Amino acid sequence: MNFEENQPPPVFKNNLEAIFSKYPNSKKDIETALGSLIKNPRVGDIIPGFAPMELRKLRLPLKKYNLSKSRGLRVIFLVDHGRKRITKLFIYSKSEYRGEKEVREKLDIALRELKGDQPLPFC
Numbered sequence: 001m002n003f004e005e006n007q008p009p010p011v012f013k014n015n016l017e018a019i020f021s022k023y024p025n026s027k028k029d030i031e032t033a034l035g036s037l038i039k040n041p042r043v044g045d046i047i048p049g050f051a052p053m054e055l056r057k058l059r060l061p062l063k064k065y066n067l068s069k070s071r072g073l074r075v076i077f078l079v080d081h082g083r084k085r086i087t088k089l090f091i092y093s094k095s096e097y098r099g100e101k102e103v104r105e106k107l108d109i110a111l112r113e114l115k116g117d118q119p120l121p122f123c
Contacts, residue, residue, distance in 0.1 A: 003038045003079070006087040009113035011106060015091050019073065022093065025064045033060050034075065034088065041079045041086050054079040055089075071095065076107060078114075087114060 020027050037043065037058075044058035057076050059069040074097075076090040089110040090103075097103045 003041050003084045003086050005038055006085055006114075008088040009110045011110045011113060012088050012090055019091060019093060023062055023065055026062045029062070029064070030060065030073070033058075034091075037075075037077060037086055037088070041077075041081075044075070044077075047076070050078070052082065054081070074103075076110075089114065 016030075019030065023030070041056075044056040047055040047057055049055075055076065055078055057074055060073040060075060061067055061069045062072045071094055074090075074092050074094060075088060078087040078089055080086070090107050092103065092106070097106070
């Protein structure tokens with residue numbers, strides 16, 4: 001069964017546009033990978049600490065730019081198995097965010113934008 005997709009926070013949309021500008025030849029590949037998350041939300045590694053939901057990180061290669069999974073893009077998304085919903089939170093290029101602290105700060109922004117007036121079980 002496919003999952004439904006929640007609206008991503010503005011920080012995701014802004015970063016996605018920047019990535020499309022930087023890697024225009026991979027736009028279709030990136031869109032395909034992002035679209036496949038609703039069919040297979042168990043891809044990527046689990047980031048602990050968000051039960052009962054799962055926060056996951058998916059590594060995407062950019063073959064047209066000779067970037068492997070380890071040097072390509074990262075997509076962080078939230079999976080709510082109970083409601084069968086996913087939310088894309090943050091996308092970034094590995095080369096632009098080298099430190100985990102900087103990524104966590106951006107992720108915190110995404111979670112705050114997402115939360116708005118809706119309570120999340122882990123916030």
